[in-house]
Amino acid sequence: MLNQLTISELTKKLAQREVSARETMQSCLDQIAKVDGKIHAFISHDAADALQQADAADKELTAGVKKPLLGVPIAIKDVIAVKDQPLNCGSKILGKFISPYNATVIEKLKDAGAIIFGRLNMDEFAMGSSTENSAFGVTRNPWDTTRIPGGSSGGSAAAVSADECIASLGTDTGGSIRQPAALCGCVGMKPTYGRVSRYGLVAFASSLDQVGPFTKDVRDSALMLSAISGHDVKDSTSIPHPVPNYAAALNGNVKGLKLGLAKEYMVGGLDPQVSAALQAAVKQYEKLGAEIVEISLPHTEYAVATYYIVATAEASANLARFDGIRYCDRVPGNDPIELYSKTRGHGFGPEVKRRIILGTYVLSSGYYDAYYLRAQKVRTLIRRDFLNAFEKVDAILTPTSPTAAFKIGEKTGDPLQMYLSDIFTISCNLAGICGISFQGGFTENPKLPIGLQLLGKPFGEETMLKLAHAYEQSTAWHKEKPTI
Amino acid sequence: MEYEAIIGLETHVQLKTKSKIWCGCANEFGAPPNTNVCPVCLGMPGVLPVANEEALRLTILTGLLLNSTIPRYAKFDRKNYFYPDMPKNYQVTQFDKPSTVGGFVEFEFNGGTSRINLTRAHLEEDVGKNFHFDRNSGVDFNRAGVPLLEIISEPEITSSDMAYEYLNALKDILIYGGVSDCDMEKGMVRCDVNVSIRPKGQKELGKKIEIKNMNSFSGVRNALNYEIPRQIEVLTKGGQHHQETRRWDDVGGITETMRSKEMAHDYRYFPEPDLMPFEPTDAWLAEIKTRVVELPLAKKQRFIKDYQLPPADAQAFVWDVPLGSYFESVAKKSKNPKAVANWVINNLRAKLAENGGSLADLKFKPEHLVELIELVDGKKISSAAAQQVFAEMFTSGEAPALIVEKKGLAQVSDTGAIEKFCDEVIAANPKPSADFKAGNAGALNFLKGQVMKLSKGKANPGVVGEILEKKLKS
C-alpha cells in the first residue's frame, strides 16, 4: 500500500511514474478514513485541497521537474502556521482562527514539492507528554488504543505510525518529538536549536522550541531535515550554517565512532525492558565497530526543575497574546481586564493555565533572581556538561523515555510525575543540542515500541543520523507495523 | 518652610526609519487604520521579530549626540502587561542592558547654560493607538512596532520652565541629528513627568508622583505649574503624599489620580528569547560616528565666539543649516565675518526668498561677496552703491569690481571735487547752514544728504562730513 512507503521508496516510484501523487494521497486519505476514528491523530484535514496539490505535483512529475519531496504527503502539527488553514494549537481558545501566513518550514516543504495537508492533534500549546491535554480529544497509540501516543506531538507520531501520511512535522520543546516517536514506534528528530526556522511555529518556550520531522525510518528523517533546515532571515535565532546533504552521510560505517553512556541516566524508574533494549543496542553498536565510553552529565538531576522554570516563564509571556482582541474566541467583559480574564480562563485548558501561573510566578517581583535567573545559570551548567562530554564522544546513547506508552488517564492527576518522565529528553533542549529517537525494540505483553535516543553535538546531525541509521539497518524493528 | 520641586522626565521619541522595528511595515503617520500591519506587528501566533538595523544605528547616534556611553553589550527584554493596544501583551524594550547609558543635555536657561544629566536612552517598540467611542474603544495597530527611544533624565530639573527648555533643547538636538522629526502633532514625542517636592536643603527625594502621557511641551509646563503648588499645599497643610500616577486634564487644567501604588504593575521583565544580544563592533560604531553633527547650542556658541556674531544672527544660522554652512564658507575667507552675516541674513536670504532660488545655484561665487565687503570696508564704494552691486551680482554673477567699474559706482574721495559740491550746497541752503552755526548739530545731516545727492551717491560720506564741518565752522 502506497501510504506505507517511506519517502525514499515513494519518491523513486513517483519519479519513474510507477505511481501517481494522486494515488498516494488518496491512499493516505483512505487510511485516515479507515483508522483515524480509532486513533484521532488528525484534528482536521482538507481532502479536496490535498488532492488538488497532488494533481499539481503529478503535472510537475510528468514534466520531469526534480524536487526532493515532489508529491510526498506530509501532515502538520496544529502548532505550525499554514496559510489559509486553521491554526488551533490543540486549544479551543483560537476558535475559528485561520492563519494569514505560512511558517518558513511550510514554505520550504512546498518549495521541495511536498503536499501539505491536515492538522495533527497535540497537547494544548505543546504542553504535555501524552496528547491528553488537547481541546480536540485524546489521540490514541496505534499499537494499543487504550494507551497514550506520547506528546505533545502525539498526533504527528500516531499519524506516521498508522501510515496516515508519509511523514509529518512536530515540535520539540522538552522531548515533544522524540518521546511520542519512541512510544509510537517511528523516528523523530529534534534538530540543533537554530538549525530549523521557528517562524510560524506558535511559541511555547522560545529558547527551547524546534521543529523536526517524524518519519518511518532514519533515511527519511535525514531527507526531511535537509528540506526544512537552513538560515531564515525572519528568525533572529536561526543560525547561518550551511545545510549538508544529510542522507549522504548514511553509509553504515560507524567504526571508531565514540558513543557515550551517561551514568546519571541509569536511574531508578527505568523499565527493565527499556533497560534491556538499551543494553542490546550497546552490544549491537560494539558489534558495528563503535566504541562505548562512560561519561558523566553531573547536573542531570537539575534539568527538570530548570526546564519547568525556563519553559513556563517564556510561555507565560508567549501566551499573553491570546487575549480575545485581535483573534481568539472572545468571552465578553465590561472592560478589557474582565474580557481578558474570562476569555483566557475559558479558552485555556488546565495544564496551560497551570504553566502560565507557574511561569508568571517565577518572573514576578521578588522571585526573578531566586527562580528564573538561577535556572538560567543552571542551564549554563547543563549545557557545559554536554559540551564537556562531546569532547570525549561523538554522540550519547540513552533510552528516549523511561517506560513504554502508559494508559490513558494514568498520570493526569499528578503533573509532577508527568514532568519527571521527560528526564532523558529535556536536557537536550536546555543545552540546544540535537537528538533523535529511533526504534529499539518492543516490550512483551503488551507489545509496545521502545525508543532509543541519540544526542548529538550542536550541528552534529550528520554523525547522529549516521549512528541511528547504522543501528536501524542492522535490526528489523522499523519494519514492524501496528495492527489497528 | 520653603519647598523645592525635583523633576525627572521620560521622553519617548519615534525614530525616523522607513520601516518598523521588527517588521517591514511602513513607519508612516496617517495611513488608514490597520493598513500598515502584518502578522508580526499584530502579534499573530507564531511570528518572530527581527531588529531593524537603522533603529539600532539611530539609537547609538542619539547616544553620541547626547554625550552618552555606548555599552559594548546590549539586549532586549520583555516587559509584561496587558493592554488592548499592545499586540503581544508584552513590550519589547531594553531593561538592564540598554544601548546608551548616561550623557547630558545642555541648554540656555535663565541667561546662562544649564545641564541636565541623563540616566539612559533605550530602544523599544511603540504600541497601537486607541480611539474612544460612547460604548467601546477601537484599536489601530499602525503605530504598533514603530521604533521608540525612551530618554530618561536624572531628577535634576527644578522648575516647569526648566522642564520646558530641556524638552525643547532635546527636541532640537534630535531633529538636528536626523534621529526623529519630533512632530508633536503626529505624536512623535510623548512624555512622562516625575515630580516630587522636598523641603529646601533636604537630601532625599519626596514621594514620586508621575504624570503620564503628556503630548505637548506646553502641557508639561502647565501640568507642573498646577502640580508643584498643589503638592506644596498638601505638605504645608501637614498632609502627606503617597506614590501615585496622575493624569493631566488639559481642558480642566488640573491633574487627577490614575492609579495608586497598591495597583502598581509587576512587569516581570526577562530577556527576550527571540532576539540575540547586540555587541556593537568598532567598524559599526565608526560608521555611525560619521553621522554625528555639531549640536545646535555648540554651533551657536561657536558662531558667536569665532565670528563675533550677535546671538540673534548665530541663532538664525543654527536654524537654517544650509544658510549657516554657506555663511561659514564665506566667513572663513573674509576679514569681516560680521558683515558677511549681515549680507547673508539681510540681503541674500531675502533675495532667495524673493526669487525662489537655492544656495546651490547661486550665480556669484563666495569670493565675490568677500570682495564686495572689502570694497565697502575700504571705502571704495558707499553702502548704497554696495546694494546696487549686490543686486547686479545676484542676477549676473559678475565680479563686484567689474560692476562698480561698469556702472561708475566708485566712491569719490577726491577733496577738490567734494569741496565744490559742498560750496554749492552751502550756498543753496543758507537756513540749515545758519542753524548749524547756531549750534543745531542735526542740520549737518541734512546738508550732508544734499551733497550726497549732488554727487549721485558717489561721494565718500565721511569726507563730506569733514569738509562741511570745516567750511561751516570757519
Add this chain to the structure above:
Amino acid sequence: MANDFDVKYVAHLARLSLSAEEETQFGSQLTNILGYIEKLKQLDVSQIEPTAHAVPLVNVFRKDEVRPSLSNEEALRNAPAKANGLFLVPKIVE
C-alpha cells in the same frame, strides 16, 4: 518561599479567571512543583553566567526596508469584533 504562593494574585497578573476548584487544585499542585524546584538552591551558581540562548549569536539585523503589509480586511479577518477598520474592545478607561 513556596508556601507564600498566592494563586489568586498570580492568576490576576496573568489575566486568568479561575474557578474555585481550579484555585485550590492549582494551589496545591504548584506548591508541590515549587517544592521540587527548590532543589536548584543546592547549587552554588554565584560564579556562573546565565544562558538566555542555547546557541550564541550576536548582532542579527534586517535592513530598513518597507515590505508589503496585510490589507485591512486580512488584518481583521480573525477579529472577534471590528468596525471602521478598527479592532473593537470594551471601553478602555485609564
